[in-house]
Amino acid sequence: MNQLMRFSRLHGDSKVAPFVAILVLVTLLASMGNLLMPQDSVFYVSTYTITLLGKYLCYAMLALAVDVIWGYCGILSLGHGAFFALGGYAMGMYLMRQIGDRGVYGNPELPDFMVFLNWSELPWFWQGMDQFWFAMLMVLLVPGILAFVFGWLAFRSRVTGVYLSIMTQALTYALMLAFFRNEMGFGGNNGLTDFKDIVGFDLQADSTRVTLFAITALMLAVILVVSHKILQSRMGKVIVAIRDGESRARFIGYRTERFKVWLFVYSALIAGVAGALYVPQVGIINPGEFSPLNSIEMVIWVAVGGRGTLIGAIVGALLVNYAKTKFTAIMPDGWLFALGALFVFVTLYLPQGLMGLYKKMMDKRKNTTDGGSGPDDVLSAPVQSSAKGGDV
Amino acid sequence: MSTLTDVREVMRRDQVWSFLKDEQPQVDVSHDVILYVEGLNLSFDGFKALNDLNLYVNDGELRCLIGANGAGKTTLMDVITGKTTPDSGTVYFGQSLNLLQHDEAAIAQLGIGRKFQKPTVFEAHSVFDNLELSLKQQKTVMPMLLARLTPTELDRIDEVLNVIGLKEQRFMQAGALSHGQKQWLEIGMLLVAEPRLLLIDEPVAGMTAQETERTAELLTSLAGERTVIVVEHDMEFVRSIARTVTVLHQGTVLAEGTMDQVQNNPDVIEVYLGEAP
Ligand SMILES: Nc1ncnc2c1ncn2[C@@H]1O[C@H](COP(=O)(O)OP(=O)(O)O)[C@@H](O)[C@H]1O
Numbered sequence: 001m002n003q004l005m006r007f008s009r010l011h012g013d014s015k016v017a018p019f020v021a022i023l024v025l026v027t028l029l030a031s032m033g034n035l036l037m038p039q040d041s042v043f044y045v046s047t048y049t050i051t052l053l054g055k056y057l058c059y060a061m062l063a064l065a066v067d068v069i070w071g072y073c074g075i076l077s078l079g080h081g082a083f084f085a086l087g088g089y090a091m092g093m094y095l096m097r098q099i100g101d102r103g104v105y106g107n108p109e110l111p112d113f114m115v116f117l118n119w120s121e122l123p124w125f126w127q128g129m130d131q132f133w134f135a136m137l138m139v140l141l142v143p144g145i146l147a148f149v150f151g152w153l154a155f156r157s158r159v160t161g162v163y164l165s166i167m168t169q170a171l172t173y174a175l176m177l178a179f180f181r182n183e184m185g186f187g188g189n190n191g192l193t194d195f196k197d198i199v200g201f202d203l204q205a206d207s208t209r210v211t212l213f214a215i216t217a218l219m220l221a222v223i224l225v226v227s228h229k230i231l232q233s234r235m236g237k238v239i240v241a242i243r244d245g246e247s248r249a250r251f252i253g254y255r256t257e258r259f260k261v262w263l264f265v266y267s268a269l270i271a272g273v274a275g276a277l278y279v280p281q282v283g284i285i286n287p288g289e290f291s292p293l294n295s296i297e298m299v300i301w302v303a304v305g306g307r308g309t310l311i312g313a314i315v316g317a318l319l320v321n322y323a324k325t326k327f328t329a330i331m332p333d334g335w336l337f338a339l340g341a342l343f344v345f346v347t348l349y350l351p352q353g354l355m356g357l358y359k360k361m362m363d364k365r366k367n368t369t370d371g372g373s374g375p376d377d378v379l380s381a382p383v384q385s386s387a388k389g390g391d392v
Numbered sequence: 393m394s395t396l397t398d399v400r401e402v403m404r405r406d407q408v409w410s411f412l413k414d415e416q417p418q419v420d421v422s423h424d425v426i427l428y429v430e431g432l433n434l435s436f437d438g439f440k441a442l443n444d445l446n447l448y449v450n451d452g453e454l455r456c457l458i459g460a461n462g463a464g465k466t467t468l469m470d471v472i473t474g475k476t477t478p479d480s481g482t483v484y485f486g487q488s489l490n491l492l493q494h495d496e497a498a499i500a501q502l503g504i505g506r507k508f509q510k511p512t513v514f515e516a517h518s519v520f521d522n523l524e525l526s527l528k529q530q531k532t533v534m535p536m537l538l539a540r541l542t543p544t545e546l547d548r549i550d551e552v553l554n555v556i557g558l559k560e561q562r563f564m565q566a567g568a569l570s571h572g573q574k575q576w577l578e579i580g581m582l583l584v585a586e587p588r589l590l591l592i593d594e595p596v597a598g599m600t601a602q603e604t605e606r607t608a609e610l611l612t613s614l615a616g617e618r619t620v621i622v623v624e625h626d627m628e629f630v631r632s633i634a635r636t637v638t639v640l641h642q643g644t645v646l647a648e649g650t651m652d653q654v655q656n657n658p659d660v661i662e663v664y665l666g667e668a669p
């Protein structure tokens with residue numbers, strides 16, 4: 001009996017495998033719909049749709065990054081847009097260098113905006129960015145190191161709660177101001193754009209678009225599975241323990257700040273990768289991505305989907321962004337109000353988000369078919385009240 | 393050449409790599425005293441919470457700390473466990489380990505377990521997971537990421553589940569336990585780590601009479617092998633377990649001895665009953 005219960009405890013309620021299966025299936029169908037179907041077929045998926053889906057998946061990856069630290073460790077970062085944007089800029093720099101002499105000024109070495117600023121040579125931090133592997137390394141290293149330094153300083157000084165959230169917000173705001181400056185060497189206000197190709201493939205080609213979309217879906221699946229594994233490990237249990245009782249965790253011998261730093265770095269890496277996949281698909285990266293508002297929006301995606309569930313974060317990001325696309329087409333100025341209203345609604349009526357609602361409905365259905373309380377109700381009932389915690 | 397020596401040193405087959413070694417320093421109790429607290433002073437904005445406090449606890453002893461609210465009992469535990477740094481004074485664990493040089497995590501790893509006044513367990517985790525996390529193990533990021541439950545660990549957890557009487561609730565969420573059960577789980581979390589010294593702050597607060605009795609049994613059975621310091625208000629409870637009682641008053645030790653000695657001590661009577669000697 002105990003063995004059985006143990007088994008179900010370990011393998012029972014994970015919906016990661018079916019979710020990944022659905023993700024892969026939808027990706028395959030959409031890709032084939034674009035590449036193999038004639039334009040007038042009902043199964044044809046336009047390239048515009050493919051790119052839009054790819055963009056949504058990048059947001060989903062970003063939401064996953066936020067959920068890993070907020071949902072599981074109670075660290076409410078309001079600056080994750082910074083890691084996303086830095087990953088995006090690293091990719092953008094590579095894409096800029098790929099333009100070569102096809103720019104407006106035809107300079108083989110310098111991107112257009114540098115020629116425009118009368119710069120004569122490439123700044124040191126642009127060196128090496130023409131190599132794909134080096135740029136990809138930077139996609140990971142830059143957000144990773146920033147997260148490590150920030151996390152190390154903040155968590156070691158035991159900054160938590162609202163103070164930490166404000167600090168993350170200040171971080172992304174400061175970076176936004178810096179990147180707006182032309183002298184920074186990242187294209188200022190306009191950012192980086194007019195990309196031509198990526199590792200030799202034309203960015204406008206359908207096949208490239210589909211490939212980028214498929215890679216994004218695959219990366220999302222891999223990151224979801226890896227994150228799930230990490231959070232199920234004993235380290236993951238420590239993370240949740242820190243969320244629910246940090247000082248208790250300290251007094252049983254855990255240096256909680258180290259766990260928090262590494263989780264923060266892991267989360268920043270995911271955000272960086274999401275940014276890097278986002279830029280070639282939308283074709284531009286500018287300082288607007290650092291905007292504090294963006295970072296707040298991510299948190300709302302996670303809250304809508306249900307924090308501390310991973311899948312909820314993905315679902316929330318997809319749904320809210322789909323709604324945003326539809327909404328802004330009708331009422332471009334109303335979106336922020338709608339978003340605010342959504343957040344208030346979710347906070348008041350769906351504190352566990354859509355995943356919590358789904359779970360409640362499943363439990364109810366199980367109870368009515370079971371005919372009331374079985375022995376396992378004792379085990380499953382309190383779960384609803386779990387995953388509270390969090391700093392705010 | 394030195395590289396070669398280094399490589400040889402690393403590859404030596406007669407010893408494990410240093411990072412795999414059990415680095416925990418042993419507590420030296422050759423003088424039978426496991427805890428030395430001397431001349432502790434601590435003030436919060438001018439208010440003296442600890443005032444030249446001296447306390448010696450023998451290895452294997454069960455010591456009760458009593459004292460009115462605000463006497464400084466919890467603050468003393470904060471100092472011993474590294475949460476608060478005193479203004480002056482020393483705290484030694486055994487002959488040689490200066491506790492003031494260590495942080496909370498290190499002190500816990502040295503074998504000092506602490507139960508909080510308000511029961512604190514990891515509510516979203518099952519009872520079993522609470523104990524699994526509290527096991528004596530390498531509590532750094534990488535080993536925790538790779539750790540698998542070993543049969544020895546499983547046995548240890550089962551053993552503790554028996555002791556704290558939560559075998560039936562092992563897979564229940566800790567947040568769903570009753571108040572008394574949470575208190576026990578927290579004690580279980582300390583026990584599973586096999587500590588040398590247990591600091592237990594008001595364990596029977598909010599327990600039923602029956603639960604209180606079982607807690608008294610549990611704590612008495614622990615003494616001997618482990619050293620236990622219990623803070624408690626419930627005088628009946630203290631009388632049922634204590635051999636030596638220390639009375640704290642305004643951050644300093646007022647009296648020490650058996651329960652009878654302490655209760656007949658004129659200073660204690662004065663403080664507690666407000667009588668002139
Ligand atoms: N962090 C703190 N800041 C200010 N005063 C404190 C702090 N911690 C404890 N005190 C004060 O120190 C005194 C001793 O508290 P405590 O050790 O909790 O007493 P008790 O013996 O009831 O456990 C109390 O008057 C309390 O108000």
Ligand SMILES: [Mg+2]
Binds near residue numbers: 465466467509593
């Ligand atoms: Mg107290």
